[in-house]
Amino acid sequence: MIAHPLAVPAVHGAQSQCRKASWYDEDWPRQSIHTSRDHQFHADxxxxxxxxxxxxxxxxxxxxxxxxxxxxxxRLGDHGGQPMNAAKWFNYYSYDVMGDLAFTKDFGLLRSGQQHLAVELLNDALGIQGIKLPTWMFRMLIAIPGLTEKYWRFIQYCDEQLAAQMAQKDTEKPSLMARLLAHAGPNPSKSDLLTLQSDSRTIIVAGSDTTAATLSHIAYLLAKNPEHIVKLRQELLPLMNADGSFEHQKVYQAEHLNAVINEALRLYPVPPTAIVRKTPIQGITVDGTFIPGNINVWTPQYVIARSNDAYDQAYDFIPERWYSMPHLVIEKAGYSPFLTGPYGCIGRPLALMQIRLVIAATVSKFDIGFPPGADGSDFVENTKDRFTWGLAELNLCFRPWQRSTSNHS
Ligand code: HEM
Incomplete structure (x- = not known):
């Protein structure tokens, strides 16, 4: 583990010769855009x-x-300002969006308020990955019948969604999967099919869990630092449509909104720690220190975010460091929540669009606070690193807020 800001470009940057490590072989022979270790296959x-x-x-x-x-x-309004588990509802939101965009399927989580079987299965599957077993042990474990049944049922569920997409002729609402299917043609080969199956799983895992965790951490940080809710409103309300909605085109450059998102991703990045890469045979050098070749390395964003080599007042939530107070960022190269280089997050624009629109809508409608006597510490203390975040309950109160009746603006 290299907790040094300059290790981020050395390991992940566009010029880096580091490649995905054997950790990504867990699903072999299924290889998705995310798990493929073949550089050319991945680029294609x-x-x-x-x-x-x-x-x-x-x-x-x-x-x-x-x-x-x-x-x-x-749903946030339904609770009338009473405490609710916000992490659960952000999770339902992000899965509903990805169900629609990936498979044109409404999972109906927000509507029903019920957990979907697929999400339950996924949580179990990620729980196994969170143990961070060596790849050979992980593969041995998942080969034991009955022991990791939910892991396989999740994979099967994704395969079924893909099959349903392949059977669907209606292309009125183009889905992410339909675009990948169109490229594969009407009769994908066996190996193309394995890739498509694996990609369908990647869309759900990469697109939902990450966005939900980021929204949850932003809500937690805003409840802790309500002065930023006021600041967000000052910036965003003039950009709001007459019917109270927001358009991405109008808010995507909002300085403070983007800074709040950047700062939340700095303090609570997804994945927080282990994005594992193998060093090239000749090794790499990070700030004068030689790292041998052919070994596994990772650059934990969570730790680097708290390093005084990278940030001034590293533990504090100060969104302004990303625009008006740049002196609080000492080494910018260490900040890379979506990664850079050939393996950087391809869904970044979609994630940011969702997050901006949800945060803009939320602060324009609600005050966000902790229940009486609470400060949210149980949320951060009980949340686990399991590649992405395994979120604990986030009890928050969303009290309806209106511009005319409030003292804030
Ligand atoms: C706040 C939300 C998100 C964050 C912080 C995030 C972050 C990341 C990071 C750090 C990686 C590199 C992981 C690795 O190499 O193992 C990654 C990869 C990826 N992300 Fe995201 N992501 C987010 C949302 C999304 C969304 C909405 C999608 C849409 C489907 C998505 C799709 C992907 C894919 C396909 C990859 C693999 C890219 C590759 O290896 O070439 N992500 N993401």
Whole structure:
């Protein structure tokens, strides 16, 4: 583990010769855009995926996302300012969005308030990964019949969603999977099919858990630092449409909103620690220190975020460090919540669009606070690192707020 800000570009940057480590072989022979260790195969796959994240594609997703955004606001409002587990509802929101965008399927979590079988299975599957077993041991464990049944049922569930997409002729609402399927053609080969199955699982895991965790941490940080809710309103309310909705085109450059998101991702990055890479045979050098070749390394974003080599007042939530107080960022190269380089997050624009729209809607409608006597510490103390975050309960009160009746603006 190299907890040094300059290790981030050395290990993950565009020029780095480090490659994905054997940890990514856990699902072999299934290899997705995320798990493939073949550099050329991965680059080809990224080209296919990139069409789904073009500006045009993103614009077509916005009205679909807005439906779930409204449903989330309704659910937050239903509780009438009483404590609720916000992490659960952000989780339902992000899975509903990804169900729609990936498979044109409404999982209905926000509507029903019930956990979906797939999400339950996924949580169990990620629980196994969180143990961080060596790859050979992980593969041995999942081969034992009955022991990791839910892990396999999750994989089977994703395969079924893919099969349903393949059977669907309606392309009115283009899904991420439909775009990948179109590229594979009407009769994908056996290996293409394995890749598509694996990609379908990647979309759900990479697209939902990460966004839900980030929204939860932002809500926690805003409850802890309510002065930033006031500041966000000052910036965002002039950008709001007459019907109370927000358009991404109007808010995507909002300075403080983007800074709040950056700062939340600095303090609570997803994944927080282990994005494992193998060093090239000749080794690498980080700030004058030689790291031998052919070994596994990772650069824990969570630890680097708290390092005084990288940030001044490293433990404090100060969004302004990302625009008006740049002296609080000592070594910017250490900040890379979506990673850079060939393996960087391809879903970044989609994630940011969702997060900006949800946070804008939330602060324009609610005050966010902890229940009486609480300070949210149980949330951060009980949340676990299991590659992405295994979130603990986040008890928050969303008290309805209106511009005319409040003292804030
Ligand atoms: C706040 C939300 C998100 C964060 C912080 C995030 C962060 C990351 C990070 C750090 C990686 C590198 C992981 C690794 O190498 O093992 C990654 C990869 C990836 N992310 Fe995201 N992500 C987010 C949302 C999304 C969304 C919404 C999607 C949409 C499907 C997505 C799709 C992917 C994919 C496909 C990869 C693999 C890329 C590759 O290896 O070429 N992510 N993400």
């Amino acid at each position: 796959r990224r080209r296919v995926w990139s069409h789904s994240f073009s500006d045009k594609a993103l614009r077509s997703y916005e009205p679909r996302i807005e439906v779930y955004n409204k449903a989330l606001m309704d």
